[in-house]
Amino acid sequence: xxxxxxxxxxxxxxxxxxxxxxxxxxxxxxxFILGDNVKGLEAEISAYAGAAHAVGMSSGTDAQLAALxxxxxxxxxxxxxxxxxxxxxxxxxxxxxxKPVFIDLDPATFNASGALVEAAITPRTKAxxxxxxxxxxxxxxxxxxxAAKHGLPVIEDACQSLGAKGWGKSAGQFGDMTAYSFYxxxxxGAFGDAGMTAIRDDAALAARVRRIRVHGMEPVxxxxxxxxxxRMDEFQALVLRAKLPMLDSWHEGRRTHAAWYLERLQDLTPxxxxxxxxxxxxxxxxxxxxxxxVPGGRRDGLQAHLRERGIGCAIYYPICLxxxxxxxxxxxxxxxxxxxxxxxxxxxxxxxxxEMTPAMREEVAVAILGFFGRS
Numbered sequence: 001x002x003x004x005x006x007x008x009x010x011x012x013x014x015x016x017x018x019x020x021x022x023x024x025x026x027x028x029x030x031x032f033i034l035g036d037n038v039k040g041l042e043a044e045i046s047a048y049a050g051a052a053h054a055v056g057m058s059s060g061t062d063a064q065l066a067a068l069x070x071x072x073x074x075x076x077x078x079x080x081x082x083x084x085x086x087x088x089x090x091x092x093x094x095x096x097x098x099k100p101v102f103i104d105l106d107p108a109t110f111n112a113s114g115a116l117v118e119a120a121i122t123p124r125t126k127a128x129x130x131x132x133x134x135x136x137x138x139x140x141x142x143x144x145x146x147a148a149k150h151g152l153p154v155i156e157d158a159c160q161s162l163g164a165k166g167w168g169k170s171a172g173q174f175g176d177m178t179a180y181s182f183y184x185x186x187x188x189g190a191f192g193d194a195g196m197t198a199i200r201d202d203a204a205l206a207a208r209v210r211r212i213r214v215h216g217m218e219p220v221x222x223x224x225x226x227x228x229x230x231r232m233d234e235f236q237a238l239v240l241r242a243k244l245p246m247l248d249s250w251h252e253g254r255r256t257h258a259a260w261y262l263e264r265l266q267d268l269t270p271x272x273x274x275x276x277x278x279x280x281x282x283x284x285x286x287x288x289x290x291x292x293x294v295p296g297g298r299r300d301g302l303q304a305h306l307r308e309r310g311i312g313c314a315i316y317y318p319i320c321l322x323x324x325x326x327x328x329x330x331x332x333x334x335x336x337x338x339x340x341x342x343x344x345x346x347x348x349x350x351x352x353x354x355e356m357t358p359a360m361r362e363e364v365a366v367a368i369l370g371f372f373g374r375s
Contacts, residue, residue, distance in 0.1 A: 003351050003360045005312025006185055010355040011250070015242040019191075022238040034214075037237035042196070044244055045180070049162065049172035051198035053206035056232030057213060060159040060181025061088040063195035066230055067155045067177040068096045068127070070208045077126040082112050083320040084340040085131045089157050090321045098126070099330065102322040104337040108277050110134060110291070110347075114142020121150055128154045132161035132171050134316075134349075135187070135254075135286040136278065140174040141167055155179065159195070160288040162188055163251050166280035172198045177205065182240055187254070187288055188247050194236040253354025254287040257361060261290060261350070264365045271296060272372045274346075289316060290352035299348050305371045311364055314349050 026032070038056045046054040057063040073079060075097035081089050083102035090100040103116045112130045128147055130138040140156075147154045158164070158171035159181035165171070172178035182194040199206040211218045216227030262275055274293035278285045294302050299315075306313045320340045322332035334341065350364055369375060 001359065001363055002310035003312060003356070003363050005314055005349075005351050006353050007355060008184060008189070011189075011243075011246075011353075012191075014246065015239065018242045019239055022242070023235065026234055026238060032234050033231050035234045035237075037234045037241060038232050041232075041237040041241050041244075044241065045162075045196050046198065048244065048247075049178070049180075049198050050170050051172045051178065052201045053199040053203065055197045055199070055206060055209045055213065056237060057195040057197055057230045058232055059193040059230075060179055060183060060195035061092060062213075062228065062230040063179035063181070063197040064088060064129070064155065064157060064159075065092040065095060065228065066197050066209050066212050067179055068092055068098070069212050069227070070177070070205055071127060071153055071155075073098050073126050076124065078122060078124040079127045079129055080117055080120045080125060081129045081321070082131050082133075082340070083322040083337050084110060084317060084343050085133055085157070085321065086159070086317065087321065087324070088159070089129055089131055090327070093129070094326075099124075100321070100327070101125070102320075102327075102330075102332060102337060102340075104339045105343060106139065107339050107343070108279050109136055109138070110343060111136065111138035112143065113139040114146045117143050118146045121146070121152075125150070125152060128152055129157055130154070130175075131157040131159075132164055134276070134291050135161050135164050135288040136276075137161065137164050137166035137171060137280050137283060140169075144174055153177075159183075160186065161286060162186070163247060164284060164286045166283040168282045173200065176200055176202065177209075182236065187250055187286055188240060188243055190236040191239045192236055194232050194240065196232075250354045251284070251286045253356075254290075254352050255285070257352045257354070257356055258285070258287045258290050260358075260361055261352075261365065264361075265368060267374065268369075268372060272298075273302075273368070287352050289349040291316065291347050291349045293343070293346040294348055295346055297345075299346055302368070302371050303348055306364075306367055309363075309367050311367055312351055315347060316349055317347075318344055320344050
């Protein structure tokens with residue numbers, strides 16, 4: 001049977017009636033930007049994530065950008081970011097005129113560690129932006145210790161990891177600020193672009209983020225700085241508020257599928273495929289992606305094999321950021337970040353969305369095992 005990489009229709013059907021009812025009221029009120037739904041969502045995400053403040057933004061990228069702007073990061077500054085992640089993490093650093101400093105990854109988690117961050121610090125370092133990739137937290141105790149040692153702010157990129165946990169805390173409870181994305185493919189997805197900047201405990205910083213998202217304006221037509229148009233619209237907030245009560249059950253659905261994969265595919269050898277590891281203490285991997293490694297140059301063959309059988313799969317990410325053409329002027333060379341480069345050649349993400357059926361999971365597993373000559 002066909003198994004899509006992701007199927008959003010069943011999840012969206014679960015909230016359709018509430019969304020349509022809310023949309024009717026929204027049209028009647030004709031209040032479309034930064035209204036009651038945005039305020040309500042900000043309060044609900046703040047409570048869910050355990051942050052003191054949350055500011056609704058137009059996208060996860062803008063949530064990251066506003067955080068950098070609020071910290072005053074700009075030309076001549078350096079920000080430490082991973083090379084193996086989505087482009088926005090480094091893109092926003094460049095957009096404020098700063099330099100992204102790329103670091104390698106811990107192969108067990110695809111994430112940054114305190115030691116990797118420490119090795120990249122220079123006198124020009126002004127912030128650290130670890131990514132909680134695929135739904136599992138980075139080494140936040142190690143990273144926060146390095147940040148404290150050097151007096152640096154930390155912006156968590158939790159665009160794939162709202163609800164992920166580790167060391168007794170949630171994504172958003174470690175760094176000074178945290179960016180979340182509500183792009184439709186996220187575990188909590190809007191019906192378009194939307195994001196959130198959470199601020200752990202600094203009211204003044206939260207106020208600045210709020211001002212930045214409306215062109216640096218406060219009060220109306222008084223502009224204290226050049227900000228951005230980063231406002232969240234009411235419709236997206238309405239959709240997200242309808243979905244948020246279901247989020248933990250969707251997380252658990254993904255975790256159930258992941259646990260099944262780990263059991264069903266356990267006989268694969270490390271030379272065939274390496275399964276994702278949950279290594280964070282007191283953690284909850286929320287599996288925005290279930291990503292395996294296929295070494296030995298066989299990844300593309302497995303991907304083709306799955307697609308021939310109607311099974312969705314995807315490569316996140318095939319090119320490291322330090323190897324992207326737009327960052328060539330920074331002078332990085334292939335071979336400089338070997339673990340990131342190896343991951344880009346080996347990773348393959350499999351379907352793990354919560355509405356998958358047991359028969360669909362089995363279809364995926366049988367195809368993978370068959371590729372390696374197993375049953």
